[in-house]
Amino acid sequence: MIPDRMPKSERSLSAAQFPHDLLGRLEQPVTADSLQIRDVSVPVCYAEFWTSKQRQAKSIHEISYRACFKPQLPSFFIRRLTTEGGIVYDPFSGRGTTVLEAGLIGRQVAANDINPLSRILVFPRFFPPNEADLNKRLASIRDIPDVKSEIDLSMFYHAQTLRELLSLKEYLLERSVSGHEDQLDRWIRMVATNRLTGHSKGFFSVYTLPPNQALSAERQIRINERLDQQPPYRNVKEIITRKTKSLLRSLTGTDIENLRRAGAAALFMDSEADDTPELLSNHVDLTVTSPPFLDVVQYAQDNWLRCWFNHLDQGLITKKIKCLKRIPQWRHKMESVFGELYRITKPGGWLAFEVGEIRKNTVRLEETIVPVGIATGFECKGVLINSQTFTKTANIWGVNNNKCGTNSNRIVLFRKIV
Ligand SMILES: C[S@@+](CC[C@H](N)C(=O)[O-])C[C@H]1O[C@@H](n2cnc3c(N)ncnc32)[C@H](O)[C@@H]1O
Structure with a gap:
């Protein structure tokens, strides 16, 4: 399905221009487009990359967290862009979707999130009882x-x-x-x-x-x-x-073993995403992440009872998780985060950066993030837009809680040039 919004005049690129290792093994049809940013033409691919046609995600993911993505999203990149034992990182880890999925698939993991609730929700699930x-x-x-x-x-x-x-x-x-x-x-x-x-x-x-x-x-x-x-x-x-x-219902013995192994060697941090000195330089094979999107989610307010139960200072979380309401502020922060992600990524390593659908898709954060990544030194391989069958509660391009524009599926893919 091609989203209506794609201008017909721009449907010129071939999907083959997108990295072959990513799309070469896809069974679904891919439609290609391009995004022109200054003198750079970035391929944009639309397809049903994950979701309905894929197998169910593992039950261990089923923890609610605002603006989390589906496990199929990190899975898509982890399976294609890393191999057994490769290191997968998420600097905005949330409920830990990326790192748990990576652990299940037999990868090593590192996670960071400035919200201390994240570690409380993620770390124990590497050790199913x-x-x-x-x-x-x-x-x-x-x-x-x-x-x-x-x-x-x-x-x-x-x-x-x-x-x-x-x-x-x-x-x-x-x-x-x-x-x-x-x-x-x-x-x-x-x-x-x-x-x-x-x-x-x-x-x-x-x-x-x-x-x-x-x-x-x-x-x-x-x-x-x-x-x-x-x-x-x-x-x-x-x-x-x-x-x-x-x-625990869908975990196999191998899943549990993989999770334990990944958990035992995992690095968990609760720092600013642009300040993670614990992570070595040139270390990570793949980062799959979604940053906070403009003013959409109030993490501290939403979590006051969780803070109370865990003796956490809600005020401190409010202070730490800054709401970046305007694009220039957001871009400035992301420039700093990208600098750190460039440092920790291996030459030849990947960064899949989910930018969300903001304000009913009137704001296209990929247009902000592509130049940021390129200026940092990454090569931009393209934008993937997951288009899926509409459901009763779906908005345009299909995800099921898009009302506030947070659970979207627009991913900008970068590679650190060798
Ligand atoms: C969109 S959510 C990520 C959700 C995650 N992909 C998942 O599936 O659960 C963004 C996360 O970034 C965290 N965060 C916000 N500002 C941060 C910062 N400056 N440094 C690190 N983490 C931050 C928030 O606490 C939140 O958990």
Whole structure:
């Protein structure tokens, strides 16, 4: 399917001009176009590169995070542009889609995200637990009968659910400060963090927004009034067991082995993406990433309950994750990030940079990012636009939560010249 927006007069390039190692093995038809930026003509390819025709992604990815991409996206590049043991990196790692997919495929990984919640959500999933061990650990966590919350959360939780949740929070804090926190504790923390609020019985809270957009207490009170609802009792340990089963359901023994191996050697950082001295120069084979897009996502506000549960300072996250609302600001930051990505990429290595569909596609960030990459020293191999069959909730070019323009599929591909 060719998107309507492609000007007919520009449909001149052959898909063969796109790197053969990327498109040569594609079964779907590819339509080619070009993007003229100053004196550089960059190929633009439209196809259904991933999604509906591909096999299901692994269940271990199923953690909500704002503006995350589908695992099929990094998978497409990792499988084509790296080999066994190659090093895959994501400087804006989020829920860790790139690095988990790379681990599953038998690659080494490095991840960075300035939001400390990212590591809490990503690292434990490299170490999937044995379900019996997990249940034994959960059973050992005592409920503290007189535990009290320092803030009023009664609009989200039934009193008994809140007691269970606070007991778990205390347990995890004690394990962490005493230095006894292990992979099972981290797994429990990760699942609980993901189950704090949501819109179904699989969450600890009464009905609210999806889990990555925690409402304020005041707004939740209004929702409860409007829907005439009271928080029902939800069994915290049972929900953790159920979500664990679901996360593990499609993992094979080889998947688990690959994840553990990658996790044991992984580098996790929570720095600014343009300041990662822990990563060696000329080290990474492939980076697959999507940066924060202009003003679309409020990571700190959306995550206030996750911060509360994990004793993280929400104010600090607000300060650290700067909202770059205007293109010149955004470009300036990306120039600095590209400098760092150039340093850490091996000669001949790749960078797949997802730019999103912003403001109903009136802003084309590839037009900003192509010159940034070229000025840094990368060769721009082209832009891939994943066009897929429309669904009920889809916007133009097909992804399913495009209302705010964040979950898009426009990727600029660069290579560091040997
Ligand atoms: C679009 S999301 C990435 C989502 C990711 N691709 C996934 O699938 O989960 C962008 C991420 O960049 C992080 N971030 C924002 N500013 C950053 C910065 N200056 N340095 C590093 N990470 C940053 C945010 O915390 C957020 O997790």
